[in-house]
Amino acid sequence: MIITESLTKHFGSTVAVDSVDLEVREGDRYGFLGPNGSGKTTTVRMLLGLVFATSGRARVMGAEVPQGLQHVLPNVGSLVEGPAAYGNLHGRLNLELLDAAGPRSSTTTRRRRIEDALERVGLSAIDRRPVRAYSLGMRQRLGIAAALLRQPSLLILDEPTNGLDPQGIREIRDLLLTMNREGTTLFVSSHLLAEVEQLCTRVGVLDAGRLVLQEDLATLTAATGRVLVRTPDVPEALTLLGRRVERVDGDRLTVAGASVSTLVPDLVAARVRVDDVREERPSLEDVVLSITSNGDDRIAGLGP
């Protein structure tokens, strides 16, 4: 769906995006990560033809960027750096004008498509108040509704849950998962690792304009082959497991070369009480912080 080769953008002497090779496959839920200022938004803008690349190429849904974009953009829904609307007009009219502005917009289905989109983002009951009076969360929902107007086969969303409360974040996540099941490819940029971990199947990590990681989430967070055990009987457990225990931290043991299903019967047989036992899996945060901090502490320096 999205392929870039050495995509690069300079703004004057600053290199915003440096030779990025993205690969987003059809059906992916792709999480595009990176600290603020790492070039995520510039990359998204290049994919949508808003910003022109200094060098390198990109293809979106098979179309060359930017020349071929006019043909594919009607099937791409996007949210770039927050929603935007005409403040003096109400929400429905904003969607209507946006829809009418571009190609492939059937006037006969417009009203229904607008109502569908509003329904999906939880705004079906909005009245004729001008958008200027909307809360941040409502604007965000309206922006997502605008992206959904034409049943897009690719959604490019920049920080889609910005300004939403925890309830809203879950609603939008569920909506995106449903759409993905219905066949929409998702490309979601975010600096919230936990959010991406809950939503995405594949991640790309940008750091200071460079793509430092691109991998399936399942591979990144695969079990390490170690088991974490929490027990009040630490000395007994140590006697039983001996040198297989790699680390002791209070009542927590890290056990190597074991699986939960073989370890638990052994512990129970030796009358070691167990509070908690589970496989060790690195979190996305562990992975991302380990690669972006490798000889480069920019991630801490570039935060908001």
Place this chain on the structure above:
Amino acid sequence: MIRVELRKLLRRPRTWVSIGMLCILPLIVALLLKISGLAPRPGEGPAFLSAVLANGALFPAAALGIVLPLFLPVAVAVIAGDSIAGEAAAGTLRYLLTRPVGRTRLLVAKLGAILLFLLLAVSSVAATSYVIGVTLFGYQPVITSLSGTAITPTQLLERTVLVVLYIAWSMVGVASVALALSTFTVSSLAATLGALASLVLSQVLVSLDAAGAVSPYLPTRYWLSWVDLFRDPILWHNVQRGVVIQGVYVVLLLGVSWARFMTKDITT
């Protein structure tokens, strides 16, 4: 797309407020004239005002003469300066372009909306001031041209339409400056003020003898030549020059706007 732009234009309170202001200004002048009965002497003050007391049908021309030097350019520069910069500042530009609306199409639609605003504004001033003039000063079927000969009411109507078009065309020049600046900045205010500053500069140079060599090529040089359309016979020379010079500026500036907008990184 042009229809979308028109709907946006017509739904903005700003559009109607500025047209309203343009229409009220001649009304104030007319009321003062009526109450005081003191018209400027012929050849002094805004064109035509001296003749209005005798014949209200000439008031549209006088009214256009009143709003032309300052108020009309301000209104046009506000609308045109906001056209691209306003969308960029509000962020709606990125959603229009990814909708997708081609950049050329968007620019043409913006220009179309500006032209409609212009015609609407200039004809509103002409229409309301006709009503004001005839109500306050009465209607005389015998109309005296600036040359002292009589012209028929039909001729007067024709000439008023020509004046509306000529003034609108002069304003397209202002609009082009504001539109071009609007593609360079995200501040509508900067684009509007920049356009007005260029007009002030042009006016200063027009009145400066030392700038005589460039004066015939300045955008505002022939703005007031619409008065010649009320002479009998019509003095076409300056009007024609005015139309051509505005045309050159319009083509040049629209070219600049287009070239700039096509290659611009949209980072707002």
